[in-house]
Amino acid sequence: MLDSQQKLSAEIAEIKANYAGAESEVRLDYPPYRSSALRYPRRSLQQVDPEEIELHSPAFGHIDVDPLEADLTIHHSGAPIGERMKVRGRVLDGQGRPVCGQLVEVWQANAAGRYIHQRDQHPAPIDPNFTGAGRCLTGADGSYEFTTIKPGPYPWKNHQNAWRPAHIHFSLFGNQFIERSVTQMYFPGDPLFDFDPILQSVVDPSARGLLIAKYDHAVTESEWCTGYTWDIVLTGSDRTPMEDHNG
Amino acid sequence: MADLSRTPGQTVGPFFGYALPFSSDSELVAPSHPDAIRLHGHVIDGAGNGVPDALIEIWQRGPDGAVVYQPGSMCREGYSFTGWGRAATDPDGHYSFSTIMPAAGPAGAAPMFAVCVFARGLLDRLFTRAYVATDDSRDAFLDSLEHERRETLIVRCDTDRSYIFDIVLQGAGETVFLKYS
Numbered sequence: 001m002l003d004s005q006q007k008l009s010a011e012i013a014e015i016k017a018n019y020a021g022a023e024s025e026v027r028l029d030y031p032p033y034r035s036s037a038l039r040y041p042r043r044s045l046q047q048v049d050p051e052e053i054e055l056h057s058p059a060f061g062h063i064d065v066d067p068l069e070a071d072l073t074i075h076h077s078g079a080p081i082g083e084r085m086k087v088r089g090r091v092l093d094g095q096g097r098p099v100c101g102q103l104v105e106v107w108q109a110n111a112a113g114r115y116i117h118q119r120d121q122h123p124a125p126i127d128p129n130f131t132g133a134g135r136c137l138t139g140a141d142g143s144y145e146f147t148t149i150k151p152g153p154y155p156w157k158n159h160q161n162a163w164r165p166a167h168i169h170f171s172l173f174g175n176q177f178i179e180r181s182v183t184q185m186y187f188p189g190d191p192l193f194d195f196d197p198i199l200q201s202v203v204d205p206s207a208r209g210l211l212i213a214k215y216d217h218a219v220t221e222s223e224w225c226t227g228y229t230w231d232i233v234l235t236g237s238d239r240t241p242m243e244d245h246n247g
Numbered sequence: 248m249a250d251l252s253r254t255p256g257q258t259v260g261p262f263f264g265y266a267l268p269f270s271s272d273s274e275l276v277a278p279s280h281p282d283a284i285r286l287h288g289h290v291i292d293g294a295g296n297g298v299p300d301a302l303i304e305i306w307q308r309g310p311d312g313a314v315v316y317q318p319g320s321m322c323r324e325g326y327s328f329t330g331w332g333r334a335a336t337d338p339d340g341h342y343s344f345s346t347i348m349p350a351a352g353p354a355g356a357a358p359m360f361a362v363c364v365f366a367r368g369l370l371d372r373l374f375t376r377a378y379v380a381t382d383d384s385r386d387a388f389l390d391s392l393e394h395e396r397r398e399t400l401i402v403r404c405d406t407d408r409s410y411i412f413d414i415v416l417q418g419a420g421e422t423v424f425l426k427y428s
Contacts, residue, residue: 026255026370033258035368038293039416045373045426046396048388051352053308054361054374054427058331061318094250103321107266117262133266169260171267177306178427180363182372184257201370202255210254235253237427 002160005195008032012200023204032197034158054178055241060103060137070136072106072148080130082111082149084225087168087185087213090142093175094235098142105171106146107133113152113166122155147225153192165192165199174234185230186212256371261300263365264335271323273334275305275346282310285409286360286377286402287343290336292368293417297340301366303414304333305344305377307359312350349379357386359400364414364424373424377402377412396423 011032028040073080091099109115109132112124116131130149138144151166167184174180186199193199202208210233219227259267276283290301307330309315315330334342349358357380364373378401380386389397399422402410415422 024252024255026257028370030370033368033370036258036370037368038296039298039366039368040370041373041421041424042293042417043421043423046392046423047428048425050427051356051359051361053306053314053352056314056316058306058320058329059316059318060320063319064321092251094253096251105267107263115262115265117265119261119264131265169257169263169266171259171263177361177363178374180304180372180374181254181256182259182365183254184260198257198370201257207252207255210252211257232254233251235251239428 002157004160005162008159008197009195012197015203019203021204024207026202030197030201033201050176050178050237050239052241055176055237055239057102057173057175057177057179060101060173062137065103065135065137067136069134070146072130072132072134072146075131076129078129080110080127080149082127084147085150085228086145086147086219086221086225087228087230088143088145088219089230089232091138091144091172091174091232091234092142093179094233094238097175098138098140099174099234100138100140100142102138102173102175103135104138104144105133105135106148106168108148108151108168109154111149111152113154115154120154124152124154150187150226158197163192163195165190165196170232172232172234174236176236179234179236181234183232184211187228188212188215258367258370259302259365261367263302267302267333268335269321269333272321273332273342273344274323275330275332275344276328277325278345280345280347282347283345283408284348285343285405286346286412287341287409288411288413289340290342290364290366290414291340291416295418297336298366298416299336299338299340301336301340301342301364302333303336303342304331304363305346306331306361307346307349308352310347310350312352355385355387357384357389362412362414366416369416374427375414375422375424376400379410392423399423
């Protein structure tokens with residue numbers, strides 16, 4: 001028997017009420033997200049000096065990623081249904097330096113809130129013209145851009161009548177392997193934010209705000225698509241790699 | 248420039264399977280490569296069950312001990328070693344890589360694979376290291392850990408040229424996960 005939204009919202013509210021105001025990251029131990037219960041380490045993370053290999057990142061290039069993979073609306077013979085949109089932004093490190101030439105991968109539900117993944121059996125239509133996966137490499141200034149369809153919210157079984165706010169999954173590589181990150185981008189003003197234990201697992205409100213894209217009319221194109229901007233910061237170690245490399 | 252706050256992580260969720268895996272993603276070298284070894288294991292939750300929706304990445308030095316800077320990390324053309332691989336777990340929570348033995352790093356450090364772990368239910372990625380070491384190996388970091396914790400970071404020899412590295416997310420035998428200074 002799944003818990004009610006009311007019970008879940010009360011748990012979220014209690015965590016908020018007890019929050020002391022000193023966090024910047026997501027909590028790994030966040031009971032309202034039920035699937036996390038057996039999947040977070042109980043021991044504290046062990047502090048360690050990074051080794052040379054961890055201060056570098058795997059390399060990707062145009063041999064790996066075709067520029068057309070950044071447009072999720074052209075992977076089939078027809079145009080997908082839904083609101084065409086662009087999302088662009090920059091990937092930066094903790095010092096504000098651009099992460100250039102690195103891999104960004106995205107995946108998402110279609111406009112009806114349905115993932116193409118076979119485990120998603122929610123009775124919303126699959127769009128034969130939309131898979132919902134894309135890739136690109138960041139530019140010299142850390143910039144990325146995807147053209148896609150605005151995803152719909154979708155139901156899940158965390159609790160009764162659970163709905164995820166619309167989101168796009170992002171997988172990111174930084175200048176260091178230890179900057180590696182996977183996160184989710186949300187859309188401004190979504191009425192489902194307060195009900196969602198995954199977004200609320202970032203307990204600090206300003207940190208949570210970093211996951212929400214901005215509507216940007218300068219990215220919107222006349223009679224073509226709406227536009228959003230979302231910058232991403234990846235942090236690792238302040239240490240500088242010692243190894244000389246010109247290759 | 249002022250330090251920027253990290254964009255918080257979020258779980259990889261259950262539906263990455265059509266987006267992140269790619270052809271031969273777990274084969275840093277082909278299994279038929281003369282120097283190929285297998286690095287494999289289970290991702291295990293706090294109840295002792297396999298995690299069927301986890302994704303593991305490894306990153307290691309090239310065979311000459313240098314860090315590889317060659318693009319093509321997703322392009323397994325069979326001739327280049329780029330040092331990076333990705334493996335989703337199967338329905339039993341098992342993952343498997345075909346790779347080569349990691350070259351030794353700096354003096355006083357045992358050879359290791361850098362490992363990054365993602366899963367549904369895991370709200371942020373976790374980092375760890377899979378060391379190829381024995382009880383006699385000297386490594387400043389391993390030596391700083393209690394014996395039982397140290398053990399969680401060391402691969403076990405399975406069969407010839409095959410090594411096991413289980414990743415225990417929670418509970419008894421919980422893997423040492425890392426944060427970096």
